[in-house]
Every structure is written in structure tokens, then in C-alpha cells.
Amino acid sequence: MTTQPAITVEKLNVSFGDSHVVKDLSFAVSPGESYGIVGESGSGKSTVLRVLAGLNREWSGEVDILGKRQPKIRDKAFYRAVQMVFQDPYGSLHPKKTVDDTLAEPLAIHGLRDAEAKITRAMADVGLPASFRFRFPHQLSGGQRQRVAIARALVLEPTILLLDEPTSALDVSIQAEVLNLLQALRQERKLTYILVSHDLAVVGHMCERLLVMQFGRGVEEMSAETLAARTPRTDYARQLLIASEGFRRAG
Amino acid sequence: MNASSDQILLALDDLRVDFHTPTGIVNAVRGLSFTLGRERLGIVGESGSGKSMTSRAILDLIPHPGVVTAKRMEFRGQDLTAMDKGSRRKLRGRHISMVMQDPKFSLNPVQTVGDQIAEAYRVHHKASAREAKERSLAMLEAVQIREPARVYGLYPHEVSGGMGQRVMIAMMLIAEPDILIADEPTSALDVTVQLQILKILDDLVTSRGMGLIFISHDLHLVKSFCDRVIVMYGGKAMETLPASELDRAQHPYTRGLLGCLPDLDHPRDKLATLTRDPAWLA
Amino acid sequence: MTDQTATSAGWHSWLTTTSPESRRQARLGQLYRQWLAFRKNPAAMVGLLIVLALLLLAAFAPLVAPHDPLAQALDQRLLAPSARNWFGTDALGRDIFSRIVYGTRVTLVIVMLVVITVGPLGLLIGCAAGYFGGWVDTVLMRITDVFLAFPRLVLALAFVAALGPGLENAVIAIAFTAWPPYARVARAETMLIRNADYISAMRLQGASQLRIVLKHVVPMCVPSLIVRTTYDMAGIIIIAAGLGFLGLGAQPPIPEWGAMISTGREQIFDQWWVATFPGLAICVVALGFNLLGDGLRDVLDAR
Numbered sequence: 001m002t003t004q005p006a007i008t009v010e011k012l013n014v015s016f017g018d019s020h021v022v023k024d025l026s027f028a029v030s031p032g033e034s035y036g037i038v039g040e041s042g043s044g045k046s047t048v049l050r051v052l053a054g055l056n057r058e059w060s061g062e063v064d065i066l067g068k069r070q071p072k073i074r075d076k077a078f079y080r081a082v083q084m085v086f087q088d089p090y091g092s093l094h095p096k097k098t099v100d101d102t103l104a105e106p107l108a109i110h111g112l113r114d115a116e117a118k119i120t121r122a123m124a125d126v127g128l129p130a131s132f133r134f135r136f137p138h139q140l141s142g143g144q145r146q147r148v149a150i151a152r153a154l155v156l157e158p159t160i161l162l163l164d165e166p167t168s169a170l171d172v173s174i175q176a177e178v179l180n181l182l183q184a185l186r187q188e189r190k191l192t193y194i195l196v197s198h199d200l201a202v203v204g205h206m207c208e209r210l211l212v213m214q215f216g217r218g219v220e221e222m223s224a225e226t227l228a229a230r231t232p233r234t235d236y237a238r239q240l241l242i243a244s245e246g247f248r249r250a251g
Numbered sequence: 252m253n254a255s256s257d258q259i260l261l262a263l264d265d266l267r268v269d270f271h272t273p274t275g276i277v278n279a280v281r282g283l284s285f286t287l288g289r290e291r292l293g294i295v296g297e298s299g300s301g302k303s304m305t306s307r308a309i310l311d312l313i314p315h316p317g318v319v320t321a322k323r324m325e326f327r328g329q330d331l332t333a334m335d336k337g338s339r340r341k342l343r344g345r346h347i348s349m350v351m352q353d354p355k356f357s358l359n360p361v362q363t364v365g366d367q368i369a370e371a372y373r374v375h376h377k378a379s380a381r382e383a384k385e386r387s388l389a390m391l392e393a394v395q396i397r398e399p400a401r402v403y404g405l406y407p408h409e410v411s412g413g414m415g416q417r418v419m420i421a422m423m424l425i426a427e428p429d430i431l432i433a434d435e436p437t438s439a440l441d442v443t444v445q446l447q448i449l450k451i452l453d454d455l456v457t458s459r460g461m462g463l464i465f466i467s468h469d470l471h472l473v474k475s476f477c478d479r480v481i482v483m484y485g486g487k488a489m490e491t492l493p494a495s496e497l498d499r500a501q502h503p504y505t506r507g508l509l510g511c512l513p514d515l516d517h518p519r520d521k522l523a524t525l526t527r528d529p530a531w532l533a
Numbered sequence: 534m535t536d537q538t539a540t541s542a543g544w545h546s547w548l549t550t551t552s553p554e555s556r557r558q559a560r561l562g563q564l565y566r567q568w569l570a571f572r573k574n575p576a577a578m579v580g581l582l583i584v585l586a587l588l589l590l591a592a593f594a595p596l597v598a599p600h601d602p603l604a605q606a607l608d609q610r611l612l613a614p615s616a617r618n619w620f621g622t623d624a625l626g627r628d629i630f631s632r633i634v635y636g637t638r639v640t641l642v643i644v645m646l647v648v649i650t651v652g653p654l655g656l657l658i659g660c661a662a663g664y665f666g667g668w669v670d671t672v673l674m675r676i677t678d679v680f681l682a683f684p685r686l687v688l689a690l691a692f693v694a695a696l697g698p699g700l701e702n703a704v705i706a707i708a709f710t711a712w713p714p715y716a717r718v719a720r721a722e723t724m725l726i727r728n729a730d731y732i733s734a735m736r737l738q739g740a741s742q743l744r745i746v747l748k749h750v751v752p753m754c755v756p757s758l759i760v761r762t763t764y765d766m767a768g769i770i771i772i773a774a775g776l777g778f779l780g781l782g783a784q785p786p787i788p789e790w791g792a793m794i795s796t797g798r799e800q801i802f803d804q805w806w807v808a809t810f811p812g813l814a815i816c817v818v819a820l821g822f823n824l825l826g827d828g829l830r831d832v833l834d835a836r
Contacts, residue, residue: 040441041412055733079739092730096752098559105748106738131552134559139551142298152734171297171468173525176511180521198441205513205522228515243442246475247449273573 004067006031006160006192007052012061014047014216021047022059023216031159034186034193036203036210038240044216045196049162052194053084065160080110083153087165089145093137099123099148100133106156122151126181143174150181154189161186163195167202179206200244204228212237260429260462261287261309264323268304268486271316279304279317281486281532287430291456291463293477293494295470295508301486302466306432309464310349311339327429345375348423352435354415358407364418365391365403368425375426390421394451413444417451424455431456432464437472449476470497470508482508485532504531567832577828583821591637598631602788611804621806624796629806632788633814639789640818643704643773648762650708655715656751656758662716663723664746674720680713685768686775693781700789703782707772711765718761722754756833763826767819774815790815 005028014022022044029035039045050056052063054074063070066081086092093102103122107115123130126147137145146166153161166182167175179202186193197203203210204227212219212234220234232238268280280301285292296302308319311331324331326342334342351357359367368390369383378386384403391399394417407415416436423431433452437445453476456463467473473480477494482505490502500506507525547558548565571577590597600618606626614621620629662673680688692706726732727750735745774791776782783789790811797808 040443053737055736076739079737084734084737086730086734088730092734094731094735094749094753098556100556100559105735105740109738109740109744134553134556135551136559136563149734152738156738172470172508173297173511176513176522176524179513180524183521199513201513201515204515205518224518228518230515239443243446246471247446247453248475249453 004031005029005064006033006066007035007194008062008064009048009052010062010064012048012051012059012063014044014051014056014059016058021216022051025061025213025216025218027211027218027221029192029194031192032190033209034195034207036207037194037196037213038198038200038203038210039213040198040240042215043213045213046164048213049084049164049194049196053082053162054078055084076110079158080156081158082160082162083156083158084162084164085146085149085153085166088169089142089149090137090169092149093145095137098134098136099128099140102148102152103155106152110156112156118155122155125154125185126151127177141174142170143177146170146174146178147181150178150185154185157189159190160192160194163193165197166195168197168199175202182206200227200241212240258288259286260289260327262323262325263309263321266305266308266321266324267319268301268308268313269318269320271318278486280308283481283483283486283488285481285488285491287462287464289460289462290479291453291465291477293465293467293473293480294483295467295473295480296483297468297508299485300483302483303434304486305483306349306434306464306466309430309432310343310347311336312343344371344423344428345426346428347430347432348426348428349432349434350416350419350423350436353439354412354419355407357419358415360407363404363406364410364415365405368403368418368422371422372425386425387421390425391418393424393455394418394421395447396421412440413448416440416448420448420452420455424459427459428461430462430464432466434466435468436465438467438469445472470512474498484527487532489531503528571828571832574828574831576824577831580821580824580826580828583817584825587637587641587818587821590634591641594634594638598628598634600628600631602627602632602635603786604628611800611807613804614806620810621804623793623807624800629793629810632793633790633810636788636790636793636811636814639700639783639787640770640773643700643707644766644769646704647708647711647769648766651711651715652758652762654708655712656719656754658712659716659719659721660723660746660750660754663720664727664750665742670720673716677713677716680710681717683710685710686772689772689776690779690781693776698781698784700783700787703773703776706776707769710772711769714765715758715761718757719754722757723750726750726753756829760826760830760833763822763829766822766826770815770819770822 007029009028010026012022012025013020025048027035037045037048047056051059052065054070057072065078070078100119103119104115107118112118119133120130123133128144128147128151132140132144140148163182167178170178182193183206185191193206195203195206204224207224209221209223210227211221212232214236220232220237222232222237226232227241230241232241263286264284266280266283267278270277270279283301283305294302294305304313307313313319321332326346331339358364365384365387368387369380372378372383372386388399388403391402396402396414396417402410402414410418436452437448440448452463465473465477474494474497479491480494480497481491482489482500482502484504489504490500492500497505498509500509507523510523511525513522548562550562553559553562604627606622609622609626610624612618612622618628618630620633623629623632658673658677662670688710689706692709693702696702696705732745732749735749773782774789774794777789777791778795780792780795783792785792793811794808797804797811800807
């Protein structure tokens with residue numbers, strides 16, 4: 001049934017100077033799938049995402065996206081197919097640009113017509129009222145900013161969305177709204193997600209399969225069912241699961 | 252004073268924190284009342300709920316233009332509202348301490364962590380430099396740092412986040428305060444490290460008979476770690492209940508907060524979202 | 534009267550609304566909010582008033598000055614301040630007050646020319662060096678270092694000596710020596726910005742390097758450069774005056790403040806007013822720009 005994977009990563013290695021942050025990592029994501037990458041800080045999970053997005057150019061290995069072997073420097077067409085949402089909604093929007101500027105920029109870069117209608121629709125799709133169009137980021141709450149960031153990613157109508165801890169900086173009630181939005185968008189537009197998170201519950205909710213990473217290596221790939229049943233094979237994955245359950249007072 | 256009132260370390264009645272800004276008065280805390288004994292009291296809430304402002308008000312650390320008022324604010328029977336700034340400062344660190352979220356911003360970058368702990372001790376106790384150092388080493392050991400002598404000589408940038416937070420806890424507890432306020436002490440840390448830190452905090456607080464105010468946005472953590480929980484929203488306490496009964500909370504806000512968390516055991520297509528009722532703040 | 538207050542309230546709400554309806558309204562609203570914040574700082578307002586007064590004096594110099602600044606009257610040499618000559622007269626019998634009033638034009642021309650050349654030059658060099666890094670950074674910054682290694686006045690002197698004295702050459706010399714600190718500021722700012730998520734997001738939109746630098750990095754550096762410029766105004770005025778004092782700037786009979794001090798230095802003990810009033814003018818204007826810079830920093834750098 002799986003014809004051709006949307007994303008294939010083969011023997012990916014990334015080093016920053018002396019530190020080897022991603023080691024021989026391989027995985028594949030099918031079209032329309034939501035794939036989670038879980039790990040603690042320093043596991044290299046965000047680096048993988050930056051390599052896929054073309055933001056990191058110091059890597060070796062093979063990366064195929066939508067059937068094309070990816071070079072270190074991506075072409076313009078690539079960015080119409082792959083977009084990313086960042087963790088910190090306070091840092092990912094230009095402080096001196098209004099929502100309108102932020103959404104108009106990608107359309108201008110790619111010379112797309114009908115900007116007016118596209119901006120209006122993108123805002124409506126992410127549930128932002130039209131009256132917010134000319135607001136600056138400092139006039140928006142964290143959740144609203146993240147909606148703008150999602151709208152910016154969607155305005156080019158990509159097929160793959162890379163999500164780097166998209167809700168970890170948000171309050172839980174806002175997290176629920178943003179996660180619901182991401183779920184709905186994925187169904188509507190048949191998007192492929194890679195979601196990086198430290199929160200197992202979020203990944204379990206959003207993804208069909210996930211990869212646990214530690215010290216730059218893929219430790220275990222499992223399905224969401226395995227996660228929910230708490231039956232991972234490796235010690236490290238089990239340990240993460242137990243730790244995420246909360247505090248336990250011995251005795 | 253009878254025995255039971257001696258158990259009450261802190262009593263707050265109708266605490267209010269108002270910020271007088273040019274565009275009007277912002278009420279950060281609106282009439283919060285609680286007492287703290289030798290227990291682990293959790294305060295949960297989302298951003299803007301006033302949970303951090305409450306701890307700052309207790310420590311007299313509200314920045315300008317904030318104004319703190321309370322019908323009653325007592326620390327072991329001493330009226331805090333009647334105290335001058337100097338006496339409040341003496342109380343701070345010696346009797347009431349605070350551990351904050353990110354140790355990076357709370358430690359002096361140009362002084363070794365050991366010297367900072369020793370200094371924290373000597374501010375409140377008359378002690379020789381050697382005695383202070385011995386105490387600091389013992390304290391580093393108490394927060395389960397394996398090589399206290401080596402870590403003593405490290406600078407803050409040379410320690411990891413988890414170790415930095417242990418150092419902060421050592422520094423805050425060396426004066427043996429009666430109350431420790433921990434404001435999101437583990438939010439910047441990985442889950443496994445987080446639990447180690449909580450374990451240390453738990454052991455020290457229990458063994459020394461301190462009162463702990465644990466401020467967090469993480470309901471699961473508070474539920475598993477604290478004895479009692481205050482749920483705050485918009486500067487008010489929505490409800491106060493034993494942590495073990497958090498799952499059976501009555502207030503719609505608490506229920507809403509719990510409901511919108513993704514849960515591995517109860518998978519849903521769509522997460523519940525929270526509808527805020529203005530009546531909660533009336 | 535009531536009508537007027539009604540419209541001004543209308544403007545106020547139009548500018549401060551949280552949901553503007555157009556790009557223009559959003560921009561103006563942003564400016565208006567900054568102005569409201571600026572207005573609260575009394576020192577900054579004093580600075581602004583001084584600078585405005587300077588501009589008005591320069592614009593209406595012929596109306597303000599009671600005498601022709603160039604008219605010599607050898608029978609009225611070195612007169613003390615009086616009702617007729619408020620600041621007295623100089624060695625050629627010219628009215629010092631009128632010369633100071635006309636001198637605002639010279640000062641402003643120097644300042645404006647320097648600013649419009651130095652600001653963009655420093656901004657582009659600094660942003661390019663900071664954003665691209667690597668060898669671009671190395672080359673640009675070493676050139677900057679060479680310029681920074683010399684004291685500004687000495688370097689300006691060398692340029693003027695090579696180009697010949699005169700107002701235009703003084704401006705060129707000052708501009709050549711003034712840009713390196715600007716490039717440094719812009720570079721430092723850019724290095725902070727270039728790794729921000731919003732710049733990564735732009736790269737992810739497929740934006741070209743040039744577009745990112747010009748449209749996204751430069752606007753973030755402009756406020757700190759504006760602030761830096763207003764601080765620097767005082768220094769530029771003083772260097773211009775210094776060149777004038779040494780006879781290398783504006784040539785006689787142009788009423789330039791530094792040159793006026795220079796000619797008055799022989800009489801400083803007997804006819805104090807000849808050198809003192811132009812000196813005071815330089816002081817007041819330098820102070821005005823500095824106060825303005827302080828106020829702008831508080832408003833513009835608040836992120």
C-alpha cells in the first residue's frame with residue numbers, strides 16, 4: 001500500500017565541530033502520515049528537523065523528500081512543498097512586521113498572484129479574526145502568534161509540515177486549541193507531519209508512529225499503540241515513559 | 252500561642268497585587284487567601300493567573316509600579332504588612348527562600364558556585380570562611396552532587412541545567428529557611444532530570460520540616476508531588492483541594508484544564524478546549 | 534472648540550486601535566504609540582525642543598537675525614553685548630548673534646550630509662558582514678578596524694589635508710571617519726538577529742539572501758543606528774567645529790561656529806564674548822542631540 005515514502009532519511013550524520021549530534025539515523029515517513037520524534041535535550045531531534053528543512057547544511061547521508069534526492073542547498077520549489085513551524089512563537093515572528101506583512105512575504109517571494117484572497121483565507125483557516133490582519137506580534141498572545149506562524153507555513157500550500165515543539169511554549173488550554181487546529185488541517189489538506197516534541201502525550205495524541213532518540217541515535221521506532229500500551233522494547237524508551245507519568249514518592 | 256497555630260508558617264488573607272499603569276489598574280492577584288503549614292502546597296495556573304506574582308508578593312519582590320495589599324499577611328505570627336523594607340529583606344533568604352525556573356539567570360556568572368553557596372550562608376550566619384565552605388560542601392552533597400569538592404570550584408557556565416538547579420537548591424536551603432518557594436523549578440529541565448530534582452527537593456523539605464510552595468503549570472506534576480493544590484485563574488483561587496483529589500475536581504476551570512491535556516490512556520480525535528466563564532472572576 | 538477635541542479624540546482612537554484596517558493605519562499607530570512613550574520623558578522633550586529650535590532658526594535665519602552676518606563695520610569692532618548687538622561684535626565688526634543664527638545652517642548642512650552618507654554606508658557594511666560572516670565579515674571588518682585605529686580628528690585632518698580645506702571636503706572627511714562605529718553596531722545587531730527563528734522562517738520561504746538582509750535584517754538594525762546617530766551628532770558637530778577652528782573646514786567669511794571660536798581666541802581675555810557665544814551654541818546643540826538620543830533609545834530599543 002505504501003507506494004513511495006514522502007520522506008526517507010538514510011544514514012544521516014551531523015557534526016558541529018567536535019560534537020557528533022546525529023549518528024547514522026535512518027527512518028522513512030509515508031505520505032499523509034504523522035511521524036513523531038521524541039527525545040530529551042541534546043538528543044539531536046531538532047537538528048534532524050533543521051536538516052530536513054534545509055536550514056542546516058553541515059550533514060552527510062541521504063535525504064529524499066517527495067521522491068527527490070535533496071542537495072545541501074534547496075531550490076525555491078522545495079520551499080513550496082516543505083514548511084516548518086518553530087517552537088517559540090515569540091521568536092519566530094519578525095517584531096516589526098504586521099500579520100499582513102508576514103503572510104504577504106512568501107507570496108511575494110514566489111510571485112504568486114491573488115495575495116489578497118490567499119491572506120484572507122490563510123487567516124480564516126487558522127482561526128484568526130480578520131481584524132487581526134494589521135496587528136504587530138506584540139499585540140498578539142502566544143497562541144495567536146503560533147496561529148500566525150502556522151498560517152505563514154500554510155500560505156504556500158505545502159504538502160509536508162515540519163513541527164518543532166509547536167506547543168511547548170504555550171499554556172495547556174492553548175496547546176489543545178493549536179493541536180486541534182493542526183489535526184484538522186492535516187485531515188483537510190492530506191498533509192504529512194513530522195512532529196518533534198519532548199512530550200510523549202502530545203506525540204501519542206498527534207502521531208501514528210514515533211522515533212525515540214537519545215544522544216543522536218534512533219533508539220526505538222514504535223507505533224502510537226505501543227506507546228499507549230506502554231510496551232516499548234528498549235529500556236530508555238520505558239524510562240522516558242515512566243518519567244512522563246509524574247513524580248513517584250518511594251515508600 | 253498554642254501548638255496548632257505554631258504549625259501555620261504563613262497566613263494570607265485577601266492578598267491583592269495591583270499594577271498602576273498609565274492605561275489603568277491591572278489586578279494581578281485579586282483577593283487570594285491561604286495558609287501554609289509544614290506541607291507541600293502546589294499553586295497551578297496558566298500564564299497570567301497570578302501564581303508567580305503571589306510568590307513575589309510574599310517575598311516583597313513586586314516590581315514598580317505594583318502595589319501589594321492584604322487584610323492579613325503573617326509569617327509565623329509576625330505581621331508582614333507592618334514590616335519595613337529592611338526587615339522584609341532580612342526575612343528573605345534566611346526564613347523564606349525561592350528557587351526560580353532557570354538557574355542560568357539566578358547565579359552570578361563570574362563567581363564559582365561554591366563561593367556563592369558559602370556567601371549565602373555567611374550572609375545569614377556568623378561563620379568563618381572555612382566553616383562556611385564545609386557547610387557548602389555538605390550541602391552540595393545533600394543535593395546529591397557526586398564530587399562536591401570539584402563542583403564547588405566550577406563556574407555557573409560549566410555546570411549543566413540539572414546540576415545548576417541543584418546548586419540553586421543548595422544555595423537556597425543552606426540558610427535553613429522555614430519556607431521554600433519553588434517557581435517552576437524544573438520546567439527548563441528534561442523529564443528524567445526533573446524527577447531527580449523533585450526527589451531532592453522532596454527529601455530535604457520533608458526531613459527539615461519546611462513549608463514548600465510549589466508553583467507550576469503542570470497539573471500532572473503537581474498532582475503527583477504536592478499535598479494540597481490551589482488552582483488559580485485570573486488572579487483568583489478557583490478552588491483548593493487535596494492533590495490526590497485533583498482528578499475529581501469540581502470547578503469547571505480545573506476540569507477544563509485537565510480535559511484539554513492529551514492523555515495516552517484516553518486517546519481522542521479532538522482535545523477538549525477550555526471555555527472561560529467571566530463569572531469565575533466576579 | 535468642542536468640535537476640535539472631538540476630532541482629536543477620533544484621531545487618538547483611530548491611531549491606538551488594536552485592529553487597524555490598513556497597512557498605513559498600523560504603521561501610523563505604531564509611530565503614534567512611540568510618540569506617546571517619548572512624550573513622557575521630559576529630558577528627551579527638552580532635547581527635541583532644542584533640535585526643533587535649531588531647525589526653525591536655520592529655516593528662518595533671515596527673519597531672526599537682526600543684521601547681515603557678513604556685513605563688516607570696522608568702526609564697530611569688538612563691541613560688548615548690548616541692546617543693538619545682543620552677543621556683541623567680532624574683530625571685523627560683524628554681529629555675532631546674526632552669525633550664530635546663520636551658523637545653524639552650516640552646522641545642519643554638515644550634520645545632514647554626514648548622516649545621509651554615514652548611516653546607510655555603515656548599515657550596509659555592518660549588516661552584510663554580520664549576516665554573511667566568513668570571509669565577507671573578515672574583509673569588511675579588517676577595513677573597519679583600520680579606520681577605527683586612527684583617532685577620528687587626526688584621520689579627518691589627514692583627509693582634509695589631502696583634499697584641501699573647505700566645507701565640502703570637511704563633510705567628506707568626517708563621513709569617511711564616522712562610518713566604522715556604525716558598521717560595528719550594525720554588525721553586532723545582525724549577528725544577534727541572523728540566527729533568530731524569524732530569519733530562519735524567511736529562509737524557509739525561499740527568500741534570497743539579499744531580500745533577507747534588506748527587508749528583514751536592516752529594519753531591525755535601524756533603530757539602534759538612529760539612536761547612535763543622534764548621540765554622534767554632538768561629536769560630528771564638534772569635529773566640524775574643530776576642523777573649522779583649525780582653518781580646514783568652512784572658509785571665511787562663512788559663519789561656522791568652530792571658525793568663529795578660532796578667530797575669537799586671540800581676544801578671549803579682553804573680549805570674551807567673541808569666542809564664548811559660538812562655544813555655547815555648540816554646547817547647547819550637542820546637549821540637545823544627546824538628550825534626544827536618550828529619549829529615542831528608550832522608545833525604539835524597547836522590544
